[in-house]
Amino acid sequence: MMRAYKFLMRPTVGQAAALGAMLADHCSLYNGALQERRDAYRHASRTSIKYGMQSAQLKEIRAFDPERQGRWSFSSQQATLRRLDKAFAAFFRRVKSGDTPGYPRFRGVNWFDTVDFPKDGDGCRWDSTPHDPATRVRFQGVGHVKVNQHRAVTGKVKTVSVKREGKRWYVVLTAEQERPEPLPPTGRVVGIDLGIANFLADSNGEFVPNPRHGRRAAAKLEAAQQALSRFPRVRRDKRTANHQRAVEKVADLHRTVRRQRLDHAHKTALDLVREHDFVAHEDLKIRNMSKSPKPKPDPETPGSFLPNGAAAKAGLNKSINDAGWGVFLTILHAKAESAGREVIAVDPRNTSRECPECGHTAKENRPTQEKFHCVACGNTAHADTVGARNVLRAGLVHRDANPA
Numbered sequence: 062m063m064r065a066y067k068f069l070m071r072p073t074v075g076q077a078a079a080l081g082a083m084l085a086d087h088c089s090l091y092n093g094a095l096q097e098r099r100d101a102y103r104h105a106s107r108t109s110i111k112y113g114m115q116s117a118q119l120k121e122i123r124a125f126d127p128e129r130q131g132r133w134s135f136s137s138q139q140a141t142l143r144r145l146d147k148a149f150a151a152f153f154r155r156v157k158s159g160d161t162p163g164y165p166r167f168r169g170v171n172w173f174d175t176v177d178f179p180k181d182g183d184g185c186r187w188d189s190t191p192h193d194p195a196t197r198v199r200f201q202g203v204g205h206v207k208v209n210q211h212r213a214v215t216g217k218v219k220t221v222s223v224k225r226e227g228k229r230w231y232v233v234l235t236a237e238q239e240r241p242e243p244l245p246p247t248g249r250v251v252g253i254d255l256g257i258a259n260f261l262a263d264s265n266g267e268f269v270p271n272p273r274h275g276r277r278a279a280a281k282l283e284a285a286q287q288a289l290s291r292f293p294r295v296r297r298d299k300r301t302a303n304h305q306r307a308v309e310k311v312a313d314l315h316r317t318v319r320r321q322r323l324d325h326a327h328k329t330a331l332d333l334v335r336e337h338d339f340v341a342h343e344d345l346k347i348r349n350m351s352k353s354p355k356p357k358p359d360p361e362t363p364g365s366f367l368p369n370g371a372a373a374k375a376g377l378n379k380s381i382n383d384a385g386w387g388v389f390l391t392i393l394h395a396k397a398e399s400a401g402r403e404v405i406a407v408d409p410r411n412t413s414r415e416c417p418e419c420g421h422t423a424k425e426n427r428p429t430q431e432k433f434h435c436v437a438c439g440n441t442a443h444a445d446t447v448g449a450r451n452v453l454r455a456g457l458v459h460r461d462a463n464p465a
Contacts, residue, residue: 062398063235064216069209070198070230079203080223080230086129087141088173090122094145095165112146132202134184140177171297174225181218187234198232208232227312243401250339252453254412254445255389257380258431260329262445264453269329274321275383278314285310326389327396334396341456343448344406347387351378407455413448416440 072080094115101108116139123131123138130138148165156162178185178200189199196210200223216238224231252264260271289307292300300308333340354374357367390406397404413433415422421437428434433444 062238062240063219064238064399066212066214066234066236067224068196068211068232068234070232071207071209072203072230076203076206077230080200080206080225082129083133083176083200083202083223084173084225085170086133087138087176088168088170090130090138091141091145091173092167094142095167098145098149112142115142115145134178134201136180136183137176137178137185137201140179144177176223178221178223181221185221187214187218187221187232206230206232227309227316241399241401244335246338247336249337250341250453250457251333251337252341252449252451252456253333254448254452255343255345255384255386256445257377257384259445260325260384262443262449264446264449266443266446268445271384272321272325273380273383274318274325275379278318282311282314282318285314322383322385322388323392326385326392330389330393330396333393334400334402338402339456339460340393340397340402340404341407341452341459342390342393342404343409343412343452345386345390345409347381351381353378403460405456405459407452407459409452412451412455413444415447415451417447417450417454 097115098110101110119135119138119142123135145165152162152164181187184201186199188196189205190197196208197205198208198221199205214234214236216236218234218236220235222233224233253261254263255261257271259268261269263269285307289304289311292304292307295304354369354371357369359365359367394404396402411422414424414426416426416433416435416438418440419435419438421435423436425436426433427444429444431444432441433447434441
């Protein structure tokens with residue numbers, strides 16, 4: 062199995078400048094390749110440029126520009142071209158399926174923050190100074206960069222990436238490992254129901270509070286964004302010192318919220334995996350749930366629209382995104398795989414309207430957002446707990462019908 066590691070790098074001033082130049086040159090390569098594809102297709106011949114054709118030009122590009130493109134790893138440049146090729150493949154797939162296409166866009170220097178090295182030892186070297194007490198990673202054109210390795214890396218390192226987040230630099234590794242020993246069985250199973258008022262409710266009647274990290278930081282973020290809005294939109298190299306500080310303030314606040322959300326998701330998922338052999342959750346289509354409502358044209362007044370609840374839906378969408386359900390479920394599945402646990406997603410329809418005691422399903426069973434009262438048998442409970450119990454039942458049925 063593959064596992065990713067992310068470590069903070071501590072480059073010198075010169076190394077940080079070289080890393081920034083590497084990102085800028087890879088961004089230039091990406092934009093140049095995108096422009097070539099656009100121009101070729103706009104030509105009367107409607108020529109389609111593929112990755113192989115652009116990769117074959119790298120040797121000439123590096124020889125023509127040795128002080129910029131020629132000083133970086135050939136393999137990392139190929140990875141950047143593959144990145145563009147994947148963007149076009151995704152674009153054509155969306156066109157074919159009828160989704161919103163999203164044509165690949167040119168990247169500004171601020172929006173190109175990652176360079177990939179497909180193989181450890183080809184343009185990069187993890188733990189490049191094994192006899193040095195400090196861990197270092199070497200990049201072609203940059204040198205040996207000190208790494209704050211806060212945990213051991215197990216397995217064979219396969220790929221290495223450089224990532225910039227604000228003023229910080231990170232190295233991201235993927236390592237191939239043998240499947241770890243599964244955790245000892247607990248004999249416990251659980252169903253979970255994700256929500257807004259509570260982050261999740263389980264089938265045992267317990268709740269995990271919603272930390273609402275985004276809402277708690279909203280006031281500071283609003284003030285920082287207002288301060289930033291007072292500066293004109295100019296190129297990065299033309300910003301004043303105050304303008305740059307305002308930009309960094311907004312980025313730092315967003316980064317803090319994102320890290321808090323990740324930390325909460327990791328801890329919650331780890332608790333579930335350690336305490337249960339089997340976890341069932343709703344198969345949520347989060348992207349569809351957080352879509353804005355479509356406009357409602359007024360048939361009596363052409364050009365005008367009827368109220369469609371967009372303001373209320375915007376608040377709900379914000380709460381859904383703040384909860385971070387998608388991130389949590391991704392982490393839960395990854396931790397379960399490492400621990401030898403089983404996680405199953407089930408159809409969420411009517412999970413909060415079906416009585417777990419008598420099986421009666423009706424809209425009237427849920428008179429309020431939190432209360433469940435079965436109109437057939439009189440069973441009362443918290444609506445989220447009822448949903449979690451029904452999710453667990455459906456998950457067990459699915460597991461028994463499809464044994465591994």
